[in-house]
Amino acid sequence: MSVIYLLITVSIVVAITFLLAFIKAVKSGQYDDDYTPSVRMLFDDEIKKNPNNKLIQSQKEKQKSI
Template identity: 45%
Template sequence: MDILYLMIVCSVSLAVIFLIIFIIGAKNGQFEDDESPAVRMLFDSEIQKEEKEKQHQQQDDGNLKEENIDKL
């Protein structure tokens, strides 16, 4: 019978520990946005295209600056 009391105390203690961890996570914003990460992977190619366009624009701007310096 003593082991039964020990098991009850252990299981309740473990449940309280998990509850405390959950409350701390909820207060820190761990569970605020569950949907965006799943949808974000669908838009990955658009982000890469935008980054490539920005790189090309920066390279073009750099080439124009070099041409203007050569003309001076």
């Protein structure tokens, strides 16, 4: 019976350790997305919004329609 108490205690300590490691990784910015902003700038010309909330054509779309 004492082995069960020991295993439960050890498993709780390991779980808390992993939780703290995860929280530290999130706070240090390890899971920040660095890839998407670099790709997003390639597609910024596709559709732009006007200040009046109207969609305007990009230069590429204007050239295609001519």
